[in-house]
Amino acid sequence: MIGFLKKGLSKTLEAIKSVAPKPQEKISKALLEEILLEADVTYELVEEIIYYLPPQEQVKREDVKRVLSTYFIYDTPAPKKEKPFVELILGVNGAGKTTTIGKLAYMYKREGLGVMLGAGDTFRAAAIEQLRRWSERIDVPIVYTQQGHDPSAVAFDAISSARARGIDRVIIDTAGRLQNQVNLVSELQKITRICNKAHEGAPHRKLLILDGTQGNSAIAQAKAFHELIGVDGIIITKLDGTAKGGALFGVARALELPILYVGVGESEEDLIPFEAEAFVDGLLEGIFINESSQNG
Numbered sequence: 302m303i304g305f306l307k308k309g310l311s312k313t314l315e316a317i318k319s320v321a322p323k324p325q326e327k328i329s330k331a332l333l334e335e336i337l338l339e340a341d342v343t344y345e346l347v348e349e350i351i352y353y354l355p356p357q358e359q360v361k362r363e364d365v366k367r368v369l370s371t372y373f374i375y376d377t378p379a380p381k382k383e384k385p386f387v388e389l390i391l392g393v394n395g396a397g398k399t400t401t402i403g404k405l406a407y408m409y410k411r412e413g414l415g416v417m418l419g420a421g422d423t424f425r426a427a428a429i430e431q432l433r434r435w436s437e438r439i440d441v442p443i444v445y446t447q448q449g450h451d452p453s454a455v456a457f458d459a460i461s462s463a464r465a466r467g468i469d470r471v472i473i474d475t476a477g478r479l480q481n482q483v484n485l486v487s488e489l490q491k492i493t494r495i496c497n498k499a500h501e502g503a504p505h506r507k508l509l510i511l512d513g514t515q516g517n518s519a520i521a522q523a524k525a526f527h528e529l530i531g532v533d534g535i536i537i538t539k540l541d542g543t544a545k546g547g548a549l550f551g552v553a554r555a556l557e558l559p560i561l562y563v564g565v566g567e568s569e570e571d572l573i574p575f576e577a578e579a580f581v582d583g584l585l586e587g588i589f590i591n592e593s594s595q596n597g
């Protein structure tokens with residue numbers, strides 16, 4: 302298994318171990334069910350996975366791989382040629398938005414791209430301050446205002462400034478909570494409109510940040526964001542800190558969206574592109590422990 306995914310899946314694999322097959326034991330459907338539930342795949346989804354397997358009671362690794370892979374079929378909206386390419390970052394407070402913005406900016410910078418941050422969560426002074434610290438830490442410019450000021454103005458200025466300076470990427474933070482949901486939605490819609498005014502077609506990507514430690518319980522909240530604002534892709538944070546790795550199947554399935562990255566720690570380097578095949582293989586390594594990976 303690739304090293305970085307090991308970091309993201311280690312807790313989940315540990316959990317699986319408690320119900321893993323005994324030496325020499327083959328995997329039956331009943332055992333597979335138990336293992337998947339342990340990894341926080343929902344009961345409903347486990348039933349579905351079993352349904353799509355061949356009728357035999359004993360399961361083969363290649364069949365399980367085929368079925369599990371069907372949950373990650375959604376397309377990744379790749380960054381297009383727009384300059385600047387503008388990303389709006391959505392999610393509830395504490396999900397890991399700020400940290401993820403820092404990691405994304407660092408990743409783009411390492412790819413040789415110019416990055417500009419916009420501190421659009423003006424609802425909380427701490428959010429502005431935290432993003433400013435990230436901008437210093439990874440040395441990328443930031444546009445911010447005082448708490449309470451219009452976040453749309455921040456978005457407009459960040460994009461305009463990036464255009465003027467020939468910067469490739471703009472990443473804009475947004476509030477995760479306001480006085481109520483109606484306010485939040487209208488604020489996010491306004492930011493979206495103003496982005497488009499600053500640079501036609503922006504924001505090019507709206508990314509939803511979900512706290513991986515919440516597992517399947519993050520789904521309802523994610524659906525609400527998706528229905529109200531329209532999300533293009535998901536980033537799952539804190540995968541290193543949870544045994545709920547199996548929830549990724551339910552998240553992708555429920556939202557019908559691609560998972561683009563996963564967070565596996567608190568440093569700037571702890572963001573990895575999500576690769577479905579590596580993820581599924583990683584889980585299968587923990588399930589089919591009596592077989593070598595060459596068998597399928």
Ligand SMILES: Nc1nc2c(ncn2[C@@H]2O[C@H](COP(=O)(O)OP(=O)(O)OP(=O)(O)O)[C@@H](O)[C@H]2O)c(=O)[nH]1
Pocket residue numbers: 392393394395396397398399400401428431477538539540541542563564565566567571
């Ligand atoms: N272990 C681990 N911790 C993470 C990861 N991503 C974020 N965190 C931590 O989660 C906490 C919340 O992250 P923030 O980035 O502050 O979350 P936020 O959504 O911006 O929330 P606010 O700061 O409340 O707006 C911080 O302590 C982060 O260090 C991750 O991938 N792994």
